[in-house]
Amino acid sequence: MMQKAITQISRILVGALFIFSGFVKLVDPIGSQYKFQEYFSEAVLNLEILIPYALLFAIVLIVAEILLGVMILIGYKSKFTVWSLLLLSLVFLFLTWYSAYYNKVTDCGCFGDAIKLTPWETFYKNVILIGFILILLIKIKLIKPLFKGNAPKVITFLSLAGFLFIVQHVLTHLPLIDFRAYAIGKNLQEGMIYPKDGSIAPVHDFMLEDEQRDLAPILLEKEKVMLVIMYNLSKTDAAGFPEIKKVSEKAIKKGYTVYGVSASFSDDLLVAKEKYNLPFEFLFCDETTLKTMIRANPGVVILNKGTVTQKKNWIDVKELKL
Template sequence: MKILVQIVRIIVGALFIFSGFVKLVDPVGSQYKFEEYFSEGVLNLEFLIPYALPFAIFLVISEIVLGVALLVGWKAKFTVRSLLLMILVFLFLTWYSAYYNKVTDCGCFGDAIKLKPWETFTKDVILTILILFLSYKVGFIKPIKRTFLPGKIVFFSLILSSFITYYVLAHLPIIDFRAYAIGKSIPEGMKYKDDGEIPPVHDFMLENTQNDLAPQILKMDKVMLVIMSSLEKSEYEAFPEIKKIADEAIKKGYKVYGVSASFSNIIQLTKKKFQLPFEVLFCDETTLKTMIRANPGIMILKKGIVVEKKNWKDIDDLEL
């Protein structure tokens, strides 16, 4: 029995650490997922939407810290009860998503692994059973050493997770699992395969008042996209720096476009106020948020291949 408890302990701890880590490197993605859950069409808890990012950060860091705590045997009863409470919340959300077909991707493993709703629910049922088993046999979970070492390891995991979160929010995800990652070909990502699944890149349209310019832009050799998913929520101190880098890029032969989902009147006011030297095209906001976790952010394309991405705060590191 002791051996079985240790095996289950390792499986559960490792899964929570992995699940937390793949979301920790991109907490904004988890924020968007919680906003989707809180929306009117799902749980109808719209008053919680402004708190989606803090909630996501707390939950993701908790997954990692509790996973580490389980592995090192720190405060076993508290850790197992906390894990049980967390998995019951996940179990409800994944059941709700699957039964009512509300959220087709729960985001349990971020963008690293995509599971269908009923697959996710099944995974959470299994985890619930394993954690209930650990709760029943919690007396067999002992610290790796009867010293302060387990507590120090748990504390270190908390500090490290918090630092990674801060860094990623200030810059960009340290690991990009999305179809717009550096080195990815957007045209390749738009192709349908024989499996019948929707391609990873869809709804990618860069429209002016008349046409979708995406096909010709994806053929250009040197393109800079200034992505401003929502000008209403943009960091406006960025635009003087955006103007400088856009002017420099144009001098070096780049075709520069702004891309936004905002209304045209806001776009024109922003262009005039900051004297932005580029045309602003329309694209779906969800697509823009998927392309880059910055508002505004810079993406460099070469014949449809993503060769560079930067948060506006890192414009000085951009190599043209």
């Protein structure tokens, strides 16, 4: 009786953790893409050949993670599920150990941007998790389906379809839930205040520089500011320029201060400005900061005295309320 109780508790804990961990990344797979790019970089695993496939890796692992969590809870294909959970956890264990031991990646991203853990905290979390999975492996015969007949199979495939739909939606638009310091409703000036515990401020490296100075302090005091984010011009979706041009012209007519913001070279930006007849000047900002601000390239961020009031991928800029 005790063994059965321990097995079921382990089953619930493992399933819930995998579902939560997968969900907070599912709503923002581009964040996981950036994390894989960091892992694959020369400075970490030196697997730069895999960087172009970082998004694919992210989607496969995220969907696998959350789907396995569902499968263990409903008891579908328990042997396959438990072994898959163990394999996936061992991969995560290695990555977190590598990050912690060599101090290569300070945030593994195991809970996306929802919960921040140090590499060693994440490593020990994975050790404990593997302990629960080993319990399930030893007592695998006690893992029975919650539903009879084909119900577990149907639930699994419906879940998979739902997860893939969410991935497609957030990649086309923006994350369903924004856990970052630049989310709608967040005030960037307040985010720049350093916590009393000495940790880094939620909003850092945020500068909007022209050739002479940082305009961020000025722009964060204005009521109507539109920032057109193009973190890397060479990776910007060219199909978005016509829509960006239309919405920026509309914003200017309504009294908005409009700037493009990029980490690309100024010469390339001047070429793009002339080629697409863009009605605004460009400012420079750190690429990582821009990727954190909005998961779109190009994307639009609306500020009112430093508070983020709207964010849209270029596909949805017609929905902006100006």
